[in-house]
Amino acid sequence: MAVIVVTGSASGIGAATRARLEDAGDAVIGVDLRDAEVIADLATPQGRATAIATVLQAAGGQLDGLVVCAGVGPQAEPLSTIVSLNYFGAQTLLAGMRPALAAAEESAAVAISSNSSTLPGADTPLVTACLDGDEDNARSIALALDGHRVYAGSKLALTRWVRRNAPGPDWAGAGIRLNAVAPGPVLTPLLQVGLEHPIYGPAIRNFPIPTGDFGTADQIAAAVQFLLSPEASFCCGSVLFVDGGTDAMLRPDSY
Numbered sequence: 001m002a003v004i005v006v007t008g009s010a011s012g013i014g015a016a017t018r019a020r021l022e023d024a025g026d027a028v029i030g031v032d033l034r035d036a037e038v039i040a041d042l043a044t045p046q047g048r049a050t051a052i053a054t055v056l057q058a059a060g061g062q063l064d065g066l067v068v069c070a071g072v073g074p075q076a077e078p079l080s081t082i083v084s085l086n087y088f089g090a091q092t093l094l095a096g097m098r099p100a101l102a103a104a105e106e107s108a109a110v111a112i113s114s115n116s117s118t119l120p121g122a123d124t125p126l127v128t129a130c131l132d133g134d135e136d137n138a139r140s141i142a143l144a145l146d147g148h149r150v151y152a153g154s155k156l157a158l159t160r161w162v163r164r165n166a167p168g169p170d171w172a173g174a175g176i177r178l179n180a181v182a183p184g185p186v187l188t189p190l191l192q193v194g195l196e197h198p199i200y201g202p203a204i205r206n207f208p209i210p211t212g213d214f215g216t217a218d219q220i221a222a223a224v225q226f227l228l229s230p231e232a233s234f235c236c237g238s239v240l241f242v243d244g245g246t247d248a249m250l251r252p253d254s255y
Helices: 012-023 045-059 079-102 125-131 135-142 147-165 189-195 200-205 217-228 246-250
Strands: 003-007 027-032 065-068 107-112 176-183 239-242
Touching (some): 003 012, 027 045, 045 079, 065 217, 079 107, 079 135, 107 147, 125 135, 147 176, 217 239
Parallel strands (some): 003 065, 107 176
């Protein structure tokens, strides 16, 4: 039985991932603002520290898997919260739980990115500030941008962090496979809030999805479960787009 941590486990993709893992017989330690084994606000430094310490104690210092899923959309206010949760909440937990993942014989971690990270406007100074670890500066920059660029930038920064670290000695070299999933629009409570927004709603509805409709949380959870499994043992630093073909349509020559 594997012990796997899932952040954002109370709803959406996190809840679907939890359900899949538990159905397979794994033990899940959920981290969320509610309805989880560990209650913590990952948008704050104190919340992250509490989550890491509590999880490590509950797991006895050893983890088989970690999924950093907690996040908010481009409509969240203030916009600085998007940066603090989507990037720093995810990156800090990945780094903080890395020793526990390394303590297992074989382990894997998956970050939830977004296909918005490849769209025009995503690459701003916000991304650099995130990767420099300067949360105060990143939050300040966010307040001068629109929600789309903050959200996309936070996910781009997280994806770059995964790509830069996955093949290194602290991750692959320590027996930990680190990968990312980049979903397109997925029908979750988070997306529903976006659909009801006067600005973002029409943009979401008009977002091209070649296969047709929005994705489901379980479709994304299936990809996450695969990347955590031994079947994905040769995946390292991969970014798996699960977006109905949107990225392929918009960037056919990039891969």
